[in-house]
Amino acid sequence: MPATTEPAPAKINLALHVRHRRPDGYHELETLFAFATDGDTVTVEAAQTNSFTITGPFAAALLTPPDTTPAEAGAQLGEGNDDTPRASHTVVGNAPWYGNLVTAAADAFTAAFAPNARHAITLEKHLPIASGIGGGSADAAATLRALVRLHGIAATDARLHAIAAKLGADVPACLANRTTLGTGKGDTLTNLEGLSGTPLLLVNPGVAVSTAAVFKNWDGQDRGPIPEGDLLTRATAGRNDLEPSALASAPVIADVRALLDAAHDVLLSRMSGSGATCFALFETAEARDATATAAQARGWWTLATTLAWFTSHCAPSS
Structure with a gap:
């Protein structure tokens, strides 16, 4: 089973309107999601044991113990979940790893589709973290897309969108990986056209x-x-x-x-x-x-x- 590589391009919000705070703690949004042609990349291949390797110019930012506690529940736009500790994957390298949405996505995918599967995941990190361009969300979404291809799962399976929505409010948009109007928490999506190549x-x-x-x-x-x-x-x-x-x-x-x-x-x-x-x-x-x-x-x-x-x-x- 060959390795699969997926782009995790930078996400931008061409517009972002916050309408009100919802009873569930999230905010009701209207946002125009769009994506760059460049960003991070995620490579996934079958393995005997789970492992996670982080490379690239911003790898150190994810391999350094966070100075602050994880963001409060209900944070939107994906960035607030990146520092949640997870122990399901062994990190390749000398620095301690405090987890991010990539392994959370892999864990959720295998639980739903391939409970006995193990994967070696490599994240090549080119985008700065906590920067408003969906780096963690894009990485998680790229991981899901790579696993879909690796295991031959139907891309229309409703469980994929459900997994993405649980990972973060903008992970569904990053999973779709195209220009959309996001409403609700930002995870109700309508396809849009225009401005490609700008x-x-x-x-x-x-x-x-x-x-x-x-x-x-x-x-x-x-x-x-x-x-x-x-x-x-x-x-x-x-x-x-x-x-x-x-x-x-x-x-x-x-x-x-x-x-x-x-x-x-x-x-x-x-x-x-x-x-x-x-x-x-x-x-x-x-x-x-x-x-x-x-x-x-x-x-x-x-x-x-x-x-x-x-x-x-x-x-x-x-």
Whole structure:
């Protein structure tokens, strides 16, 4: 049984409207999910025992004991679950591992579909953690897609979406891996079209932001729904209701936004998710790359990529 490799691209929220807090502790959302063409990768292969290897430039961030306790239950957008300790997989390497959504996804998949199976999983980590671009959620979703292919499971099996929803509110969107409108907790998805191939720049100032804290400090004001129209119209007329809360804990986000807002040929600039990563869509790759150079001069992490439209075999029906 050959190994399978799946991309775990960066997720961005073209718009993110928080409507109200639900009785279950989550928040009612309207969000425009979109994905970059680049990000992490997950490779899964059959093995005698479970193992989990983390490589890549941001591996150390997942192999270091967390300084804070895990985020409170009810944190949305996936980032709050990454530090939950798990012991089902042996970590390959010298540093201690405190678990993340990849092994949680593998555990849930094997329990549902292949209880006697064991897997060697490798996560190549290129995206910063706790950064509002769905790194943990995208990794978990890629793990599920890789296991689906490895074991020949029907991609339409309803248990996959149920597993994804339990892992995190935006894991279903990352499982679908294409542009969607997310409502409810963000896990009720409607397929959308538009903007594929648009030059995209992600910028992170190197500050981790707590998703749970950002949601907790949201001001509670319902500023209305995402409007109708084509994707760019809806995105530009929208907003990110979590940005003021994120700015309170990471004021440097304002500096990133100022750089992107002032860039040449920008179509849209905004903070993604709960921050601190911000993004900009550009008319040209040249303008994107010039802005990336300016951001790098300030010591900020950047990813110059394009907006993708993936044809995931796990995509939802509209």
